[in-house]
Amino acid sequence: MSAPTTKKSKEAAGEVETVNEVRLVGRVSQAPEERVLPSGDSLWTFRVVVPRPAVRGGSRQTVDALECAVWGGRVRRSVASWAEGDLVEVTGSVRRRFFRAGAAAASRVEIEVSGGRLMRRAGSG
Numbered sequence: 001m002s003a004p005t006t007k008k009s010k011e012a013a014g015e016v017e018t019v020n021e022v023r024l025v026g027r028v029s030q031a032p033e034e035r036v037l038p039s040g041d042s043l044w045t046f047r048v049v050v051p052r053p054a055v056r057g058g059s060r061q062t063v064d065a066l067e068c069a070v071w072g073g074r075v076r077r078s079v080a081s082w083a084e085g086d087l088v089e090v091t092g093s094v095r096r097r098f099f100r101a102g103a104a105a106a107s108r109v110e111i112e113v114s115g116g117r118l119m120r121r122a123g124s125g
Contacts, residue, residue, distance in 0.1 A: 020093045022111050024066060025119070026050035028086045032070075032079045037099075044070040044079045048090060048111075067110040068092070075116045085122025091115040 032046035049065050068090055070079050082088060092113040099106055 021091070022094055023089070023091050024048050024050055024068075024111065025087070025089045026066075027122075028082050028084055028088055029065060030084045032082050034080070041071070044076055045110075046079065046082065048088065067108065068113050069095075069097075069110050070113045070116075073114070075113055078116055078118065079113070082118060083122055086118055087120040087122075089117050089119055 026048040029047040029049045032044050034042055034044050036042045046068050047065050048068055049063050051063050052059070052061060054062075070076050090111065090113045092111045092115070094109065095112040096107055096109050099108075
């Protein structure tokens with residue numbers, strides 16, 4: 001029986017630790033909305049708009065609008081009180097979610113939020 005592999009032994013063996021972590025700080029583009037899925041599960045969805053830094057010769061796109069979903073936990077109560085224009089910080093992971101849309105299968109990429117906080121209310125400075 002071999003010993004469990006530790007982070008240090010992985011690094012020594014040349015393996016790379018993989019990570020799926022996201023941190024966004026931006027404005028909520030519209031009030032979060034609770035959705036009940038056909039399965040009976042509910043989730044909160046919202047979009048965070050994050051400005052892109054200006055890069056000479058780069059894309060003309062000035063912001064990224066990122067779809068976010070909250071499936072459970074304490075963060076649901078916080079998100080329910082957010083409003084359009086609020087400055088928020090969210091943490092989580094990038095997820096690709098598959099679902100049925102009519103007769104076809106569909107998917108979307110979104111941020112599965114595991115933590116979040118209100119940084120400043122809209123219109124408060």
